[in-house]
Amino acid sequence: MVSIDVWNASVDFPIFDAKTRSLKKAVLGKVGGKIGTEQKVPIIEALHDITLSLKEGDRIGLVGHNGAGKSTLLRLLAGIYEPTRGSSRIVGKIAPVFDLGVGMDPEISGLENIMIRGLFLGMTRKQMEKRVDDIAEFTELGDYLQMPLRTYSTGMRVRLALGVVTSIDPEILLLDEGIGAVDAAFLSKARTRLVDLVKRSGMLVFASHQDDLLFELCNSALWMDEGQVKMQGSLREVLTAYKGRDPYEHLDKETLARLGQAPVLTTKTGEI
Ligand SMILES: Nc1ncnc2c1ncn2[C@@H]1O[C@H](COP(=O)(O)OP(=O)(O)OP(=O)(O)O)[C@@H](O)[C@H]1O
Numbered sequence: 001m002v003s004i005d006v007w008n009a010s011v012d013f014p015i016f017d018a019k020t021r022s023l024k025k026a027v028l029g030k031v032g033g034k035i036g037t038e039q040k041v042p043i044i045e046a047l048h049d050i051t052l053s054l055k056e057g058d059r060i061g062l063v064g065h066n067g068a069g070k071s072t073l074l075r076l077l078a079g080i081y082e083p084t085r086g087s088s089r090i091v092g093k094i095a096p097v098f099d100l101g102v103g104m105d106p107e108i109s110g111l112e113n114i115m116i117r118g119l120f121l122g123m124t125r126k127q128m129e130k131r132v133d134d135i136a137e138f139t140e141l142g143d144y145l146q147m148p149l150r151t152y153s154t155g156m157r158v159r160l161a162l163g164v165v166t167s168i169d170p171e172i173l174l175l176d177e178g179i180g181a182v183d184a185a186f187l188s189k190a191r192t193r194l195v196d197l198v199k200r201s202g203m204l205v206f207a208s209h210q211d212d213l214l215f216e217l218c219n220s221a222l223w224m225d226e227g228q229v230k231m232q233g234s235l236r237e238v239l240t241a242y243k244g245r246d247p248y249e250h251l252d253k254e255t256l257a258r259l260g261q262a263p264v265l266t267t268k269t270g271e272i
Pocket residue numbers: 013014044045046064065066067068069070071072073224
């Protein structure tokens with residue numbers, strides 16, 4: 001069973017320039033026999049006193065304004081950031097998808113990159129070997145897959161990355177924006193794969209500003225504001241509070257029909 005627990009966690013970032021100056025001073029200070037300007041370093045408290053308990057089956061959408069702390073929270077949940085105060089416990093293997101291009105090597109071929117990226121996301125070589133053909137077909141890159149990645153256009157790289165990401169079997173899937181940045185035509189082709197990926201994963205936390213993707217992939221939501229959890233509940237409840245209107249009112253017929261068939265939209269409380 002996968003789970004993530006966070007208790008009263010805060011994450012601070014000392015501001016870089018100020019820190020550099022204070023380090024210089026500290027070094028000089030040592031020579032002069034005086035230490036301790038650290039407390040003057042300005043600190044951004046990106047997360048403040050977060051307590052969360054996530055369990056198997058949770059599909060949580062993270063919403064909130066720019067700088068609210070969504071990406072920082074994802075990194076905390078991934079174990080990439082340690083809490084400055086408080087604590088966290090992660091049970092399960094994390095597949096962090098924060099940047100589609102991360103882990104790609106421009107000098108090796110597309111095919112080799114498929115393997116490397118898969119290993120980075122926690123798959124074994126054997127598992128990846130079985131999936132390479134399927135990924136290759138999905139990307140529609142054909143002979144380009146033999147070429148070094150540096151010869152690819154941006155869109156071609158995204159196709160490759162998305163092909164790999166949607167082929168894995170993650171225990172805990174953490175997604176940050178990036179996927180929403182894919183061009184609309186290809187995203188619509190990738191939708192089914194994305195939905196299947198989320199169904200296969202034990203848990204999803206997805207930070208996004210795109211309602212339609214949130215509807216499709218999540219069943220509950222967490223609203224971050226100034227580094228704190230402002231609200232947690234069903235997706236509809238939280239989005240209505242965050243946006244100040246019921247987001248379902250504005251959905252076109254086609255989307256509503258699609259959502260009507262999507263099992264991911266059933267919630268614990270059954271409001272949707
Ligand atoms: N590496 C860092 N160094 C300093 N400050 C940071 C760092 N990363 C994030 N912050 C600060 O932490 C706060 C939260 O940032 P975060 O990236 O988590 O926001 P976000 O909710 O993901 O925003 P967006 O919707 O724009 O992606 C912001 O004030 C940001 O300036």
